[in-house]
Amino acid sequence: MSKPEKPQRFASACPHDCPSTCAIEVEVHADGRVGRIHGARDNDYTAGVICAKVARYSERLHHPDRLTKPLRRTGPKGSGQFEEISWEEALQEVSEKFLEAEKKHGPQTVWPYFFAGTMGLVQRDSINRLRNAKSYSGMYQTFCTNMAWTGYIAGTGKLAGPDPREMALADAVVIWGTNPVATQVNVMTHAIKARKTRKAKIVVIDVYKTETMKQADIGLVLKPGSDAALACAVMHVLFRDGYADRAYMEKYADAPQELEEHLKTRSPQWASEITGLSVEQIEELAKLVGETRKTYFRLGYGFTRQRNGVVSMHAASCIAVVGGHYQYEGGGAFHNNGAIYGLNMAMVEAHSLHDSSIRKLDMSQVGRVLTGDSEALMDGPPVTAMLIQNTNPVSVAPEQTLVKEGFAREDLFTVVHEQFMTETALMADIVLPATQFLEHDDIYKGGGHQNLLFGPKLVDAPGEAKPNLYVLNELIERLGGEDHDAHKMTSREHIDWMLKNSKYPGGLNELEENRWLDCQPDFAEAHYINGFGYEDGKFRFKPDWAKVPAPNNGPMGPWQQMPVLPDHWDINEMPTKDYPFRLATSPSRSFLNSTFNETPSTVKKEGRPTAMLHTDDAAALGVEEGDKIILSNRRGEVILHASVGDRPQKGTLIAEGIWPNAAHEGGNGINTLTSADQTAPFGGAAFHDIHIAVRKA
Numbered sequence: 001m002s003k004p005e006k007p008q009r010f011a012s013a014c015p016h017d018c019p020s021t022c023a024i025e026v027e028v029h030a031d032g033r034v035g036r037i038h039g040a041r042d043n044d045y046t047a048g049v050i051c052a053k054v055a056r057y058s059e060r061l062h063h064p065d066r067l068t069k070p071l072r073r074t075g076p077k078g079s080g081q082f083e084e085i086s087w088e089e090a091l092q093e094v095s096e097k098f099l100e101a102e103k104k105h106g107p108q109t110v111w112p113y114f115f116a117g118t119m120g121l122v123q124r125d126s127i128n129r130l131r132n133a134k135s136y137s138g139m140y141q142t143f144c145t146n147m148a149w150t151g152y153i154a155g156t157g158k159l160a161g162p163d164p165r166e167m168a169l170a171d172a173v174v175i176w177g178t179n180p181v182a183t184q185v186n187v188m189t190h191a192i193k194a195r196k197t198r199k200a201k202i203v204v205i206d207v208y209k210t211e212t213m214k215q216a217d218i219g220l221v222l223k224p225g226s227d228a229a230l231a232c233a234v235m236h237v238l239f240r241d242g243y244a245d246r247a248y249m250e251k252y253a254d255a256p257q258e259l260e261e262h263l264k265t266r267s268p269q270w271a272s273e274i275t276g277l278s279v280e281q282i283e284e285l286a287k288l289v290g291e292t293r294k295t296y297f298r299l300g301y302g303f304t305r306q307r308n309g310v311v312s313m314h315a316a317s318c319i320a321v322v323g324g325h326y327q328y329e330g331g332g333a334f335h336n337n338g339a340i341y342g343l344n345m346a347m348v349e350a351h352s353l354h355d356s357s358i359r360k361l362d363m364s365q366v367g368r369v370l371t372g373d374s375e376a377l378m379d380g381p382p383v384t385a386m387l388i389q390n391t392n393p394v395s396v397a398p399e400q401t402l403v404k405e406g407f408a409r410e411d412l413f414t415v416v417h418e419q420f421m422t423e424t425a426l427m428a429d430i431v432l433p434a435t436q437f438l439e440h441d442d443i444y445k446g447g448g449h450q451n452l453l454f455g456p457k458l459v460d461a462p463g464e465a466k467p468n469l470y471v472l473n474e475l476i477e478r479l480g481g482e483d484h485d486a487h488k489m490t491s492r493e494h495i496d497w498m499l500k501n502s503k504y505p506g507g508l509n510e511l512e513e514n515r516w517l518d519c520q521p522d523f524a525e526a527h528y529i530n531g532f533g534y535e536d537g538k539f540r541f542k543p544d545w546a547k548v549p550a551p552n553n554g555p556m557g558p559w560q561q562m563p564v565l566p567d568h569w570d571i572n573e574m575p576t577k578d579y580p581f582r583l584a585t586s587p588s589r590s591f592l593n594s595t596f597n598e599t600p601s602t603v604k605k606e607g608r609p610t611a612m613l614h615t616d617d618a619a620a621l622g623v624e625e626g627d628k629i630i631l632s633n634r635r636g637e638v639i640l641h642a643s644v645g646d647r648p649q650k651g652t653l654i655a656e657g658i659w660p661n662a663a664h665e666g667g668n669g670i671n672t673l674t675s676a677d678q679t680a681p682f683g684g685a686a687f688h689d690i691h692i693a694v695r696k697a
């Protein structure tokens with residue numbers, strides 16, 4: 001018997017919406033099938049470790065349900081009745097319908113809608129070129145990063161921080177509002193290394209006992225939206241007990257005396273009532289942080305998905321300034337490295353054609369937009385045509401009752417370019433089959449680290465699946481939007497242009513040869529030794545909220561009411577008589593948003609839609625393990641199964657993962673309960689800030 005041929009290994013990057021952006025090695029068999037995927041061992045951030053769902057990616061790549069042909073709807077919206085058509089017919093019909101809509105209502109009636117299903121800069125962001133070329137409505141990106149980035153930049157003036165690999169050199173790692181065991185596994189690699197080599201203490205702060213918290217020396221389960229109170233009390237102790245680095249603050253911060261004075265009343269006792277933590281727990285954290293110069297604060301997204309989330313992120317980041325942690329290797333506060341790359345996106349997005357007077361609709365308010373809410377439409381024309389890529393709003397967007405109603409509109413022409421028949425694709429008039437990352441070329445940048453990575457096309461796509469770039473180029477060609485012939489460029493040409501017109505003269509050749517480029521700024525810059533990102537070099541304890549230099553800005557939400565100094569801001573959707581519980585919709589380990597809820601192994605791991613609640617709450621409600629429960633608020637109701645225990649505090653429920661609406665009895669998914677209210681100061685969806693009533697089904 002002949003031995004099966006050994007698969008070849010190729011370098012690539014994980015394209016998913018995950019701060020880890022792992023450097024990977026892909027096994028490709030002689031017959032073109034993909035085998036296991038491994039973490040690149042010689043990449044010192046990935047360090048050979050990737051998550052389980054991507055290790056078995058062949059299951060998703062070679063899935064029998066992949067879309068392989070363009071489809072046209074033949075039955076009622078959402079019926080799933082489609083006929084196969086050719087690409088030529090599909091593109092022709094899309095262009096005609098877009099031109100028709102434009103003629104009737106003007107170009108802003110067309111809304112290109114996308115998110116980060118792929119993080120590849122060419123395949124993700126080229127849709128903005130179509131938008132700019134045609135003066136279509138823009139999209140205000142509020143699903144994910146807005147609040148976290150704004151809160152971090154408010155203090156530092158810049159979205160960057162201490163080298164993430166320095167976590168391994170810390171004596172304490174504070175993992176705050178992120179669940180890296182599930183959401184960005186490499187954080188654990190470096191944190192655990194610090195523990196093994198330096199006996200570093202690991203602290204985890206969340207609203208329930210997560211898998212990450214199981215690994216912690218100190219695990220703090222607080223009430224949702226109370227993180228700023230905890231941060232204030234920690235700083236109170238740093239000032240009170242002589243841990244505050246006053247000399248450092250004098251040089252590097254805007255208002256240290258005012259902060260100290262302000263925090264005098266923000267005692268552990270005060271914070272204990274707001275957070276539900278004990279005074280001892282708060283004192284223990286403060287003492288650890290005060291005594292440990294090399295404390296690395298790894299600040300995540302989760303705790304910012306609250307109406308007061310920006311204030312919480314800012315408050316947490318202030319601790320590292322009060323304690324002077326930023327000065328030491330292994331110390332400081334890190335959230336994301338977005339600002340270090342300086343990539344020129346002018347060609348991919350056709351910046352020269354951008355008209356900033358054209359409205360940008362809030363993507364989280366897609367339900368309100370599509371149901372004709374004039375405020376959400378910014379008093380402009382209705383949206384009657386959409387092109388959707390890399391996102392699945394009919395599962396992931398808040399206010400699903402409105403979202404479903406909107407997408408069911410007969411006068412809305414919807415085009416969805418997808419890899420699978422998602423709940424959004426099911427509502428489309430035209431469905432176009434999309435490639436997966438191993439089937440096209442793209443460039444990726446790490447948010448949670450410091451690498452630019454290249455992901456080449458390694459295998460052929462199934463059937464007639466095509467990359468995003470193909471669809472956009474063809475549409476621009478047909479719709480007549482002038483983009484200076486950028487629509488004739490290949491993905492490789494775009495990447496090469498992007499690099500050469502930034503600070504990477506070696507272009508794609510250099511990137512491809514090296515597999516990744518390490519773009520880490522030096523110690524002084526990363527630790528703000530030469531000053532923080534603001535002109536005067538000072539960290540802001542007192543940011544001017546309306547003017548935070550964040551990438552997405554423009555005051556909205558109740559920004560005038562934001563506290564001037566770090567504080568608990570009581571603006572969240574708090575318990576009421578009718579809705580006495582709070583819910584957080586945390587990520588599940590085996591899904592990535594709604595991605596992977598189509599692969600059998602991950603569905604099996606996740607089981608069924610479940611909500612965790614505290615034993616005492618369950619007893620009071622007469623609910624037992626596995627019982628069906630109904631969670632409701634004025635936005636709707638959702639049926640899940642109860643998981644009873646001590647993981648969240650009393651009064652808090654946790655529903656992990658975004659299951660399809662259809663996976664829930666009654667057909668309502670978890671985002672039926674979430675709100676699309678704009679948070680201050682620059683918008684963003686508060687996915688974990690929800691009040692609810694709970695009853696047994």
Ligand SMILES: Nc1nc2c(c(=O)[nH]1)N[C@H]1C(S)=C(S)[C@@H](COP(=O)(O)OP(=O)(O)OC[C@H]3O[C@@H](n4cnc5c(=O)[nH]c(N)nc54)[C@H](O)[C@@H]3O)O[C@H]1N2
Nearest residue numbers: 178179182183224225300301302303586587589592593688
């Ligand atoms: N397996 C898996 N991985 C993922 C994702 C996924 O869905 N599944 N999503 C990907 C995406 S798009 C992103 S943006 C990142 C996000 O990754 P993270 O930064 O980890 O952010 P979240 O996933 O929103 O939530 C992280 C944690 O915050 C907790 N949390 C919620 N409210 C509060 C609060 O008020 N205070 C505190 N302290 N904690 C709170 C949640 O319970 C959760 O455990 O992960 C990516 N990776």
Ligand SMILES: Nc1nc2c(c(=O)[nH]1)N[C@H]1C(S)=C(S)[C@@H](COP(=O)(O)OP(=O)(O)OC[C@H]3O[C@@H](n4cnc5c(=O)[nH]c(N)nc54)[C@H](O)[C@@H]3O)O[C@H]1N2
Nearest residue numbers: 115117118144390391392396417419434585593594595687
């Ligand atoms: N309840 C609740 N809701 C949430 C969150 C939460 O924590 N709780 N998290 C929010 C966050 S942080 C985010 S980022 C959003 C994310 O929500 P989405 O952006 O919708 O992310 P996914 O659910 O992963 O869906 C991405 C889709 O893109 C498709 N795709 C991937 N690559 C390509 C490609 O190259 N081309 C095309 N055409 N399609 C592609 C995939 O098949 C998949 O269906 O969800 C938000 N919704």
Ligand code: SF4
Nearest residue numbers: 014018021022051054
């Ligand atoms: S940890 Fe994140 S970046 Fe790494 S392989 Fe998994 S999903 Fe991809």
Ligand SMILES: [Mo]
Nearest residue numbers: 017143144145
């Ligand atoms: Mo996200």
